[in-house]
Structures are given as C-alpha cells and as structure tokens.
Amino acid sequence: MNAGGADSMWTAVNESTMYGEELAVHRFADLPALAFVHGLEDVWSSWTPLTRFLAGRFRSYPMDMPWRTGGTYKWRTRGTAAQWIEAGLNLVPEPVSVLVAHSLGANSVLQWLAAGAVPKFDALVLLSPFYWPPSMPADWKVFDAFREDFAAVMTAGLRTRLGERAESMDPEVFAAMARKMLDGMGPQAFLALFDQYSAATQLPLAHVDVPTLVLGSPQDAGLAGERAEALKADMPCAELYLDPRLTHFCHMEQPREVAELILSFVDGHRSP
Structure with a gap:
C-alpha cells in the first residue's frame, strides 16, 4: 500500500x-536510525532535548543501559563494557546509522571498539568521554583528584536535572541534596567510572575507520590538557571539537548546538 x-x-x-x-x-x-548510550547514573530519557532537534533527520533509539540511575552495579561482574554495548545495539530493531554516546557510555563504546568491533556506522559521536594519557601516573594523587572530579561532575548533573529549580534553591539545601545523591551512589559508582577512565590509555583503536566526532569542553576533567590529544593519537579517525561553551552534559544543556554539530558532521561524511 x-x-x-x-x-x-x-x-x-x-x-x-x-x-x-x-x-x-x-x-x-528513509529516516536512518540513530542510537544513544547514556552515561553513569543517568537515564535514557536524558536524550529527549537532543532528539527534538534531530527528529526530522533520524529515528531515535535511546538505549537503557544497566549503569542507569539507581542501578545495582552487578553489571560490572556480569559483563564487560564491550559486551553491554554489543547487547544494547543488538536490541535496536534496524541497522544503526549513527551512534551517540555520553561520558561512561562513550568510554564503553571505546572499549567495545578496542575489543575488535567493526561497526558499519555512518558516524560515531562521543560526548564528553574520559581519556587517560600515557604520561599520567597511576598513583594515589591521581586517584584522589579524580574522586573530586567525579563528585563535581555528578553534582553538575544534579544541577542540570533540576534546571531552574536549582537557581532558586537555597545553596545549603542544594549541597545537602548533592551529598545525599553521592552517598546514595556509594563508592561503586566512582569505581565503575574510574575503571573505565584508567583503562582508557593507548587503547588499540587505530583500526577504527568509522568517522568519529569527539565533542566536549577543553575544561572538562576527562578531556582537559593532553587527554584529548592522547585520544586523537590513538584514534586517528577521530575529529575533536572542544568548545569551552559546551558543558559535560551538553546534550541536555546545549542540545541545539550539539544537534547542529552532529548534523554538520554526518552530512560532511555522507557517501555521495
């Protein structure tokens, strides 16, 4: 018909x-499929602001991953990050044209690629990944600094989710909410992210030929300094776009800008 x-x-x-x-x-x-992988202690619906700006070009499939908000962290012993990404993609009911992943989700995609995956995507977009440069020592000083960064990023995520409510909230009330949130996550949340971060050094990504765009801020803890350049060196196909106006949660806070960058990148690498 x-x-x-x-x-x-x-x-x-x-x-x-x-x-x-x-x-x-x-x-x-004729609408290509676009799949999303959320970050740690996040939910699939956090992609809603971005999907609204991509609706006319893609059919969106946000994946609900086991590292969602309120998860038990049993997933860490039941499968590798690569296996969880593979399983999630297998649930998408049609071939994925573009994959967009954020934070721990982006690092999990890197682990999946490093494990030998050869996806047939038209493009891959990594938002605010964490990368560990080979020159960084794996010592307690770095561990403690990353723990502080973790608390700061998670607190920023809470502020993002609260939106305008956070602006009018008493600072002490917000601080108490942040402490309760971090206590609820417990050390397993931090260790899950630290495991992915510390594993992201000199990953075998040279074989990856999928056009890849890395979006983030040069001030973001995971991409600051030589981290972004280390990722670029290990993944030659990647293009870096670092803008201080982008936040760690740019898919929620700057969805229009991120959508425009994604569309421009995809159009620039589309086969004639």
Missing part, C-alpha cells in the same frame, strides 16, 4: 481491514 510510486520511501508497520476498508500505518523508511 505504498503511495505515489515512491516504494523505497515508505514501509507499512501495521495493516488491517475494517468494514471492508483497508487501514494501514506507515513510517518513513
């Missing part, structure tokens, strides 16, 4: 007959 002779543009997802008349629901088959 395709119309107008443009058979390749439509596909029927459901058909029925009622009172002798045919009914059907179609979808635009």
Whole structure:
C-alpha cells in the first residue's frame, strides 16, 4: 500500500481491514536510525532535548543501559563494557546509522571498539568521554583528584536535572541534596567510572575507520590538557571539537548546538 510510486520511501508497520476498508500505518523508511548510550547514573530519557532537534533527520533509539540511575552495579561482574554495548545495539530493531554516546557510555563504546568491533556506522559521536594519557601516573594523587572530579561532575548533573529549580534553591539545601545523591551512589559508582577512565590509555583503536566526532569542553576533567590529544593519537579517525561553551552534559544543556554539530558532521561524511 505504498503511495505515489515512491516504494523505497515508505514501509507499512501495521495493516488491517475494517468494514471492508483497508487501514494501514506507515513510517518513513528513509529516516536512518540513530542510537544513544547514556552515561553513569543517568537515564535514557536524558536524550529527549537532543532528539527534538534531530527528529526530522533520524529515528531515535535511546538505549537503557544497566549503569542507569539507581542501578545495582552487578553489571560490572556480569559483563564487560564491550559486551553491554554489543547487547544494547543488538536490541535496536534496524541497522544503526549513527551512534551517540555520553561520558561512561562513550568510554564503553571505546572499549567495545578496542575489543575488535567493526561497526558499519555512518558516524560515531562521543560526548564528553574520559581519556587517560600515557604520561599520567597511576598513583594515589591521581586517584584522589579524580574522586573530586567525579563528585563535581555528578553534582553538575544534579544541577542540570533540576534546571531552574536549582537557581532558586537555597545553596545549603542544594549541597545537602548533592551529598545525599553521592552517598546514595556509594563508592561503586566512582569505581565503575574510574575503571573505565584508567583503562582508557593507548587503547588499540587505530583500526577504527568509522568517522568519529569527539565533542566536549577543553575544561572538562576527562578531556582537559593532553587527554584529548592522547585520544586523537590513538584514534586517528577521530575529529575533536572542544568548545569551552559546551558543558559535560551538553546534550541536555546545549542540545541545539550539539544537534547542529552532529548534523554538520554526518552530512560532511555522507557517501555521495
């Protein structure tokens, strides 16, 4: 029941007959699929602001990963980051054209690629990943500094989720909420992220040929200094776009800008 002779543009997802008349629901088959991987202690719906700016170009599939808010962290012993990414992608009901991943989700994608995955994506976008340069010592000083960075990033995430409420909230009340949030996460949340961060050094990513865009801020703890350049050196296909106006949670706080950057990158690497 395709119309107008443009058979390749439509596909029927459901058909029925009622009172002798045919009914059907179609979808635009020419919209490519875009999958999202959220970060630590986040939820799949956090991608909503960004998907609104991509709706006319992609069919969005936000993945609900086991490192979601309120998770038990049993996932750390039940599968590797690479295995969880593979399992999530296998649930997407059609071939993925573009994959966008944030923070720990982005690092998990890097682990998946380093494990030998050869995806047939048109593009890969990594938002605010963490990367460990080979010159950084694995000592207690770095461990303690990252623990402070972890608390700062998670607190910033709370402020983002609260939105305008955070601006009018008593600072002591907000600080108490942040402490309660961090206490609720416990050390397992920090260790999960630190494991991914410390493992991200000189990853075997040279084989990756998927056009990759790394978005973030040069002031972000995971990309500051030589971290971004270390990722670029290990992953030659990656293009870096670091802008101090972008935050760690840019997909929620600057969704229009991020959407424009994604679309420009995808269009620039689309096969003629």
